[in-house]
Amino acid sequence: xxxxxxxxxxxxxxxxxxxxxxxxxxxxxxxxxxxxxxxxxxxxxxxxxxxxxxxxxxxxxxxxxxxxxxxxxxxxxxxxxxxxxxxxxxxxxxxxxxxxxxxxxxxxxxxxxxxxxxxxxxxxxxxxxxxxxxxxxxxxxxxxxxxxxxxxxxxxxxxxxxxxxxxxxxxxxxxxxxxxxxxxxxxxxxxxxxxxxxxxxxxxxxxxxxxxxxxxxxxxxxxxxxxxxxxxxxxxxxxxxxxxxxxxxxxxxxxxxxxxxxxxxxxxxxxxxxxxxxxxxxxxxxxxxxxxxxxxxxxxxxxxxxxxxxxxxxxxxxxxxxxxxx
Ligand SMILES: [Zn+2]
Numbered sequence: 001x002x003x004x005x006x007x008x009x010x011x012x013x014x015x016x017x018x019x020x021x022x023x024x025x026x027x028x029x030x031x032x033x034x035x036x037x038x039x040x041x042x043x044x045x046x047x048x049x050x051x052x053x054x055x056x057x058x059x060x061x062x063x064x065x066x067x068x069x070x071x072x073x074x075x076x077x078x079x080x081x082x083x084x085x086x087x088x089x090x091x092x093x094x095x096x097x098x099x100x101x102x103x104x105x106x107x108x109x110x111x112x113x114x115x116x117x118x119x120x121x122x123x124x125x126x127x128x129x130x131x132x133x134x135x136x137x138x139x140x141x142x143x144x145x146x147x148x149x150x151x152x153x154x155x156x157x158x159x160x161x162x163x164x165x166x167x168x169x170x171x172x173x174x175x176x177x178x179x180x181x182x183x184x185x186x187x188x189x190x191x192x193x194x195x196x197x198x199x200x201x202x203x204x205x206x207x208x209x210x211x212x213x214x215x216x217x218x219x220x221x222x223x224x225x226x227x228x229x230x231x232x233x234x235x236x237x238x239x240x241x242x243x244x245x246x247x248x249x250x251x252x253x254x255x256x257x258x259x260x261x262x263x264x265x266x267x268x269x270x271x272x273x274x275x276x277x278x279x280x281x282x283x284x285x286x287x288x289x290x291x292x293x294x295x296x297x298x299x300x301x302x303x304x305x306x307x308x309x310x311x312x313x314x315x316x317x318x319x320x321x322x323x324x325x326x
Contacts, residue, residue, distance in 0.1 A: 051173040079144070
């Protein structure tokens with residue numbers, strides 16, 4: 001059976017007839033892109049990470065099913081995986097007596113009650129800034145309040161384990177240590193450099209894995225979280241890359257400009273968010289658990305990691321630098 005014959009899923013978002021034609025007759029790879037940290041210098045994070053997770057379309061259904069099963073296990077079906085919000089500590093949970101012994105419905109009821117009370121208190125206090133911030137925190141975390149902090153860590157680790165088992169997936173990323181970034185020398189902003197690097201590495205992967213027969217040429221499409229501030233910039237950059245190539249390569253295999261999708265509705269973009277988060281937390285806080293899992297999917301040429309770079313001082317001895325230089 002050919003690899004195309006096993007493909008039975010639909011691609012999100014709905015592809016045009018052109019994409020559908022390509023998807024059905026050509027080996028096609030989807031690269032889901034998301035970022036962690038802010039590209040502003042200095043911004044409020046030392047690093048800016050842009051990660052792209054590539055999967056062949058004929059494995060898309062496998063990935064989607066794997067993630068759905070993990071979500072079901074934690075009562076999170078149809079809920080967005082936003083790692084940074086999920087892994088925060090929720091102080092209200094600590095205030096609920098015997099929180100861990102309650103069932104999910106009871107936990108949610110108790111936490112919501114405490115949150116309503118706190119919002120009323122802040123409203124009365126007249127501190128409108130704190131009120132708005134607290135209300136935003138509650139809204140961003142409301143889907144996860146039935147899970148203890150340990151449950152939430154286990155959930156994210158289970159999702160990362162899925163990624164680690166996807167032997168067909170490849171992870172590309174640019175991790176910029178902003179202390180060592182010189183926009184004058186590079187003539188680019190932090191996020192422009194990161195985008196150019198990830199696009200170049202994805203393109204090279206598609207070229208290298210293309211079989212000798214031209215009719216089986218691999219094609220790639222980039223799918224990005226719909227962020228208004230980057231959508232126009234990345235679309236324009238991609239048009240430029242199509243005409244002039246990137247600094248590193250011409251684009252022969254990646255088609256179109258990125259497709260922008262709603263991350264709340266597209267699980268695989270949420271997985272790219274998890275990968276970007278895990279890379280940044282490893283570099284900034286030496287957190288290894290998630291990093292070790294997703295790093296297994298870093299694109300490699302023999303023992304050298306070619307898909308992920310840590311842009312920093314040459315003295316850095318982190319695992320990314322060691323395996324990238326190796
Ligand atoms: Zn490093």
